Amino acid sequence: MSKPVLLITRKLPEAIEVRAARDFDARLNPNDDPWFRSGAEIAKRATEAQAAGVLCAAGDPMNAETIKALPASVKAIATFSVGYDHIDVPAATARGIVVTNTPEVLSFATAETAMTLMLMAARRAGEGERMVRAGKWEGWAPTQLMGVTLEKKKLGILGMGRIGRELADMARGFKMEIHYRDVNKLPPELEKGAIYHDSDDKFLATIDVISMHVPGGDATRKWLNAERLAKMKKGSLVVNSGRGGSVDDEALIAALASGHIRAAGLDVYDGEPVVNPGYFKLESVALLPHLGSATIETRAAMGQRALENLDAALRLGTKPPHAVN
Ligand code: DGY
DSSP states (O other): OOOOEEEEOSOOOHHHHHHHHHHSEEEOOTTOOGGGGOHHHHHHHHHHHTOSEEEEETTOOBOHHHHHHSOTTOOEEEEESSOOTTBOHHHHHHTTOEEEOOOSTTHHHHHHHHHHHHHHHHHTHHHHHHHHHTTOOOOOOTTTTOOOOOTTOEEEEESOSHHHHHHHHHHHHTTOEEEEEOSSOOOHHHHTTOEEESSHHHHHHHOSEEEEOOOOSGGGTTOBOHHHHHHSOTTEEEEEOSOGGGBOHHHHHHHHHHTSEEEEEESOOTTTTSOOGGGGGOTTEEEOOSOTTOSHHHHHHHHHHHHHHHIIIIIIOSOOTTBOO
16 A cells, blocks of 8 residues: 655654655655745645645644645644644644644753743843853953842743643742743642732732743734733743744833843744844843754654654544644
C-alpha cells in the first residue's frame, strides 16, 4: 500500500524528518524556505502533492481561506506547537479535517523561557549584556544597573495551565509567592498553595510580576491594555511567553516609558516576526525571538508527538491522541 502524502511546511529536527520519510511520502522543506508564510502557497503545494496531511507550525497562516483552498485529499492538519490560534479549527472541522497539536512536552521548556525573561527583566540582564558587548562597560560600580530581586515578590500567573504550573514550581524555588488568575480555581493538588483570584482588578493590584500564559485569539486580544496596566502597582514587571496578541503593545510601551512598569520580558509579538519598533528604544525590555519551546529535547518530543497524531489519523485510522476538534 502506498504511503500517505504528508506536506511538511517547515524544516524539522533531523530525527523527525527521518521518521516522517520512513512512514509517509513526506514532502519536506529542507531549507525552511519561506513559502510557508503564504496560505495560498501551502494550499497549492498540498494540491499538487494531493496531500493527505499537512504538518504545519506556529505562525503558518492556516486560516479559513487557506483551509478552504486545501484539496479534498487533506484529512489531517498537525501543528508542531501547542498553540493552534493560527489554525481556523471550525473551518477545518466543517471540512472534516482533524486538527492536532503537541501539548505537555513543551511545558517545562516554555516555563524556563518565562523564568529567563522574568530574571532578565528583574536584573536588567539584557541591558547589561548589551553594555558589555558594546565595549561600554567601565568596571564594577556600587550603583551600576541595579535591578530588583524576585525573592518574596508576588508572581501573578495569568492562565494556570500546564506551563503556568511549571513556572509556579520554578518560582517557588525563587521564594516567590504565587498568585493566579484563571477561569476556574484549581484543585489543591495542582494549586499547591497558590492564591486564586476571581477578579482581574484584585489580581492586578496584588501582584509584582505578571507572567502571561493565555492562548491567542479574539478572547484574549490585547488583554493587557492601558486600563489593566494602570491597575498594576508602580514598578511591576511584565512577562509574556504565551501569545503576542494578548498584549496591547502601544500601552505597554507607554507604561514602560513612563516607568509605571519597571521592566518587561517578551518572547512573543503581535504580528511576529514583526516587532513593534517602540520596544527597540527601551532599555527596560528584554526581547527574545519566540524561543519558548526551543530546546533540542523539547523540539524532538514535539516532532514525535506530531507524527503520533498523524500516524493515528492517516495510517491507523484511529482518533489522534491530541486532536483539538
Ligand atoms: C507553541 O507550541 O505554541 C509555541 O508557541 C511554539 O514554541
